[in-house]
Amino acid sequence: MALATDQDCDQPTQFSRPPRRFTDHEDRSITIDSHADDSEPLVAMYSRFDEESRAQGLPPRQEPRIREWVSLLLEDGLNVVARHGDDVVGHAALVPHDDTSELAIFVHPDYQSAGIGTHLIRGLLGHGQSHGLTHVWLSVARTNRIAMNLYRSAGFETTLRERGEYEMARPL
Template structure:
C-alpha cells in the first residue's frame, strides 16, 4: 500500500492559497471555528449533491452532524473570500481516521478538492495520524480519481461502495 511518504510534495502544510480552474483565489486552512459558516455552505447542497446520505437534508440534523465533526474531527476548509466552499474532515478512531470531503456544488470540478484533501492529510500527519480510510460510491468516478491522486488504494468492494485506505 502506498504511503504519504511516497507523495511528500502533495501534502503542503495549510494555510495555502491557490487559483482554481475558474480563476478564483481559494485559501485552504485548518478550521477550528464555529458551525455557522459550515451550515451555510451545506445549505447549498441539493439531493444530487449528496452522497451516502451526507450532508443531512434538514438544517437541524446538519447542525448536529457538524457539531460532532467539529468536536471529534480534524477539520480543513476551502474559502473563496469570506465564504466556505469546501470542507474536509478526519474523524479519528483509535489508530485510524475516517475521511470525508465536500465541495459546494458550484465550486466542484475546479481542483479545489485536490488542494483540500492534501491540506487535510498534512493536518492529519501533523496530529499523529498514521492511517486513513474512506468509503465512496463506486459510481462516483470523480471522487475515486481524487482519492487515487492523493495515494489512496481500493481495499474492499461492498454493495456499490469501495473502501479506500492510505497509510500516512
C-alpha cells in the same frame, strides 16, 4: 499496501499544511485553512447542497441535522475548509475511528471540478500528518468516479469492495 511516494523521489508523500492560497481553475482565489471552529459558515454551505450533491446520506438534508452533524465533526475531528472570500466552499474532516481516521470531503456544487477538492484533501492529509495520524480510510460509492480519481491521486488504494461502495485507505 504500498506507501504512496512522490513521483520524483522515494520518500513518503509529505502533504502541504494549511493555511495556503491558490487560484482555482475558474480563476478564483481560494484559501485552505485549518481554522474551522465556527459552525455557521459550514451550516450555510451545507444548507445550499442540492439532492444530487449528497452522497451516502451526507450532508444531512435538514438544517437541525446539519448543525448536529457539523458540531460532531468540529468536536471530534481534524477539519480544514476552503474559502472563497468570506464563504466556505469546501470542507474536509478526519474523524478518529479506532486506530485510524475516516476521511470525509465535500465541495459545494458551484465550486466542483475547479481543483479545490485536490487542494482540500492534500491540506487535510498534511494537517493529519502534523497531528501524528498514521492511517486514513474512507468509503465511496463505486459509481462516483470523480471522487475515486481524486482519492487515487492522493495515494489511496482500494482495500475492500462491497455491493455499492469501495473502501479506500492510505498510510500517512
